[in-house]
Amino acid sequence: MAEVLVLVDHVDGEIKKNTYEMLTAARRLGEPAAVVVGTPGTAAKLAEGLAAHGAEKVYVAESDDAVNYLSTPQVDALAALVERVSPPAVLIAAGADGREVAGRLAVRTNSGWLNDLVEVDGQREGTHSIFGGAFTVQSRATTDTAVISWRSGSIEIEENAGAGTQENVEVPAIDEAKSAKVSNRAPIVGGDRPELTEANVVVAGGRGVGSADNFNVVETLADSLHAAVGASRAAVDSGYYPNQFQVGQTGKTVSPQLYIALGISGAIQHRAGMQTSKTIVAVNKDPEAPIFEIADFGVVGDLFSISPQLTEEVGKRSS
């Protein structure tokens, strides 16, 4: 069976959940082979988890330079493997860094690039959810290899024991004139809350929250549900919450199991970033707020009394 390459998404050896989703998806297309690009010792930390989620092979492309250049080490390692194993597909996480690797790899190997897939079948037919979930589009690469960027949170992770056989691959020397050198790396550490695009539950606040201080109502509910915190553009523009938590057309697209919208009217801009959530709960004072049109359960009322009450109820049930 053909090997399907999965670029392992990790931050300094800490795995991101999306990697396991990609291994799950890769199994439909062939034999999953994980590719670890990192500093020496990275693969050793990740190998067990990769094998437990179906990696038959783990290609190890380790070098000190792996973190010193922007996307080039990943593109180089993957391009060499594409040449060698002619995979039907290469899966890469659809974050900012991953899409850059994917786009460059597609150019270098002259492969079709299926960006931001939420589903793929055994015939390499991919599904995109575009314009914030307003449309689904089916497409396929017409080339031998499809480069796929995979949207986090799209499918259920399956555990599936793989052999996880490690193989070191040669890391090509970096061409300085064509590469961008990186220093002072500061990965965002999300604290104790899950990352917004990876979370199973998102609790988001909008203009109705009223102030930065009041956002602790949103945070408290989020923490009771082990949820990520999101914010609407109106809330971010008003300075209530930092930009990186913005959900919507000009922010993040999320698709969690549960999305709770507090004081968010539900403008088309916002819905574009969250309407593919499996279950949507909304609290808003305005009974005409458009968010209720897509909410599975809506409560018309004051979020400052409803949210704390919900936090308490959740607490009772989890203790």
Add this chain to the structure above:
Amino acid sequence: MNIVVLIKQVPDTWSERTLSDSDKTLDRASSDAVLDEINERAVEEALKIKEAGDAEVTVLTVGPDRATDAIRKALSMGADKAVHVNDEAIHGSDAVTTAKVLAKAVGTVGDVDLVLAGNEATDGRSGAMAGMLGEILGWPSLTHANSLTVENGTASVKRETDEGTCDVTASLPAVVSVGEKINEPRYPSFKGIMAAKKKPVSALGISDLGLEAGEVGLAGSLVQVDSFAPRPPKSGGQKVEDEGDGGQKIAEFLVGQKLI
């Protein structure tokens, strides 16, 4: 210094966007078109470099006739000239093919030192065009810049993404994509608007770029779109008035859905 700024006209994100039934591409005629906000920041950054020293700023766009509006806006901000690649054959090009067209078009501008672009368009959202263009040109790409310094043949940026921040440096020629925080673009002045009318815009077709029709557009693309469908509208579910038990009601609903 010779700077090229990539600009793009996109459907306004506040208007309804759809796809065309006939060829499954973005229906650009059905929605309002605007110069993508992020492109204005790329233009602004080029103008800052020009004002600090000596540079010629060329804006480059690939798009239909009405992309002229985006070009005029950039020229009225202060860019010197424009290249408009306008060819029906390009319609439907995928990201890789678009990158190839852009690379050829950059080649028509002469010895370019720096290409500036927005980090992500609001329509295609591939977010990787700078990297792809750099890959084709054989130049380094410095992406998601929230600050840019160019001196002594080196570009340095502070890069910021959702994943973190870092400093990035590379030698010129290079491609830089700018993020939301890099600057506040200027408004065109009346003088700028008048001057823009006299600035040269060269219109090019694919043959001017040395490309054949089969290499671009739907025919040249490496991805084919098989079908699309509007997502079935999500219907609202229950809506209740809070009677002092709103939080409890939600908790009951979540228990019923096995979510807590």
